[in-house]
Amino acid sequence: MPEFSEAFVACIAQALRTAQVPNVLWGHCLLNVHGVPSVIMSVDFVVRDDCLDVGAEAIGHVKGVAPCPDPAACPSSSPTRPTPPPSFHVHCEDSELVAGLYLQSDTLVFLPPLDHSLLHPTKLELPPHFVLASDQAVLPPWRPGRGTGLFKSSRDLIVVPKSHILLEAYMRLYARDFGKPVGNFGMAMICYLEGYVDLDGLLDIQQLPGPLKTLYVELRDGRKPVRQWTNELRDALALPELNRFQFEKC
Incomplete structure (x- = not known):
């Protein structure tokens, strides 16, 4: 079970649910x-910010995981790594795989707080931002040259954000952390979603808030210089405008 598998992902999700910690898949x-x-x-x-400690304890007791021996020196928690580090992580025994928890305030802050509807998720009762990882009506199957696609087992109750929610999260991440490694990661993920999910017709951009929908289409179609586009995105999110020096520094 320590190696990556749907069963291991389900085991982590179940441990969190058992501890009464609402959760959604990430990364x-x-x-x-x-x-x-x-x-x-x-x-x-x-996970919700106020559930981090309980969630950390819960996944720390999952079979086949071990505490991080040195969080200060571990690459998984380094603030200089090219992708945002988790707020807590454990290592899988005899494997390079890590299981981590991210705060909602760092990822899906624009959504309502994750609530108890995620503890016993059903397709009909989930909040509209989410689907089950096994939902064939929304998620793609495995295809050559693409990702793993939807989870095969409908018994494993794993909740995932819809693709437009993921896109909005990355747009906000890029705008907030422009010029930092995390911001660069956000833009790379926007491009991945465009090149795979949107290109395959699996991204409903009509579900994006008005300004973000317009801005995404402008970026995708190359209608504006990146500097102008970035400042308009930051303005739409009520963030300060970037000056010329800040752009030249990047």
């Missing part, structure tokens, strides 16, 4: 579910 595992080919070195979940 490269989530990208694969949406059909984006990505190397999976971690199994990550988003």
Whole structure:
């Protein structure tokens, strides 16, 4: 079970639910579910900020995982790594795989707080932002040259954000952390979603808020210089305008 598998992902999700911690899948595992080919070195979940400690204790007791021996020096928690580090992680025994928890305030802050509807998720009762990872009506199957696609077992109750929610999260991440490694990661993920999910007709951009929908289409179609586009995105999100020096520094 320590190696990446649907069963291991389900085991982490179940441990969180048992501890009464609402959670949704995140990271490269989530990208694969949406059909984006990505190397999976971690199994990550988003939890509410006030559930982090309980969630950390819960996944720490999952069979086959071990505490991080040195969080200060571990590459998985380094603030200089090219992707955002989790707020807590454990290592899988005899494997390079990591299981991590991310705060909702760092990822899906624009959504209502994750609630108890995620503890016993059913297709009909989930909030509209989410689907089950096994939902064949929304998520793609495995295809050559794409990610793993939807989960095969409908018994494993794993909740995932819809693709337009993931896109909005990355647009906000890029705007907030422009000029930092995390911001660069956000733009790369926007491009991945465009090149795989949108190109395959699996991204409903009509579900994006008005300004973000317009801005995404302008970026996708190359209608504006990146500097202008970035400032308009930051303005739409009520963030300060970037000056010329800040752009030249990047």
